[in-house]
Amino acid sequence: MPKLFKDNPWFFVAFALFLLGGIPFLAADQGTLLIQVNDHRSPGADLFFRWFTKVGEGYGYLVVFLGLFIYKRRAAWGVPLLGIAVSLVAWVGKTLFQHPRPYLYFEQQGLLAQLELIPGVKINKGLTSFPSGHTMAAFALFSFLxxxxxxxxxxxxxxxxxxxxxxxxRMYLVQHFFKDVYLGAFLGLGLGMLAYYILNQLEQKLLVKV
Incomplete structure (x- = not known):
């Protein structure tokens, strides 16, 4: 693990800055913060984030898998491993915490009129907000990459x-609160590190046998 930090200082420094910078936002009112994001929408950003969020879905995983399959074939098999791990951890977290999605939260507070939803975006409304699966998937995939x-x-x-x-x-599209994104990023990085470590150990064992 020390070598992982030594070889990737830029990623870990950027992530540490995100964690430290995000602490004040964790203490802020989650509804107020989301409304502030919602108030700064624009048509261009609506279109961009509506499609860019799919990078945290199977589309992003497929592209990265194909790219790694071309340039680092053995590493490519870590991508489906990550996909399975992310799905499992996200399901356990959402089942365990059962926090309301922003739509349900604002509906329960009688403040739904304060939100301006993006046309064409399917809004999740259940008790599956914490943590953000898309964020976890993205950080797991791109830290691994x-x-x-x-x-x-x-x-x-x-x-x-x-x-x-x-x-x-995920916040811009009114699907998650900041705390969901924050924990999702933390868990995602952990899964990315774990997948890389496992893959690296397997490669070393294969080299020893050869």
């Missing part, structure tokens, strides 16, 4: 920014 190509600052920062934008998209 950054780790597969160590000592490349531009790639590390790019991977972090993509994952962070997916997380922000």
């Amino acid at each position: 950054a780790f597969c190509f160590p000592r490349k600052p531009w790639l590390s920062i790019s991977c972090f920014c993509v994952a962070l934008l997916v997380g922000f998209s």
Whole structure:
């Protein structure tokens, strides 16, 4: 694990800044923060985030899998492993916590009229807000991708920014609160590190046998 930090300082520094910078937002009222994001919408951003959020779904995983299959075939098999792990952890978390989605939260508070929803976006309304599965999936996938190509600052920062934008998209689309995104990012990075570690250990054992 120490080598992982040493080889990918840019990603971990960016993530640490996100964690530290996000602490004040965790203390803020979750509904007020989401309304502030909702108040700064624009047609261009509506279109961008509506589609970009799909990077945290199977589409993003397929693209990364194919790319790794071409350039690092063994590493590519870590992608479906991540997909399974993310799905399992997200399901356990949502089942355990059962926090209301923003739509349900504002409906229960009688404040639904304060939200302006984006046309064409299907809004989740149940008790599945915490943590954000899309954010977890994005951070797991793109931290893993950054780790597969160590000592490349531009790639590390790019991977972090993509994952962070997916997380922000979940708030922008009124699907999650900041706390959901924050924990999703933390869990996602943990899964990305674990998948890379397991894959690296398997590769080393294969090399020893050869």
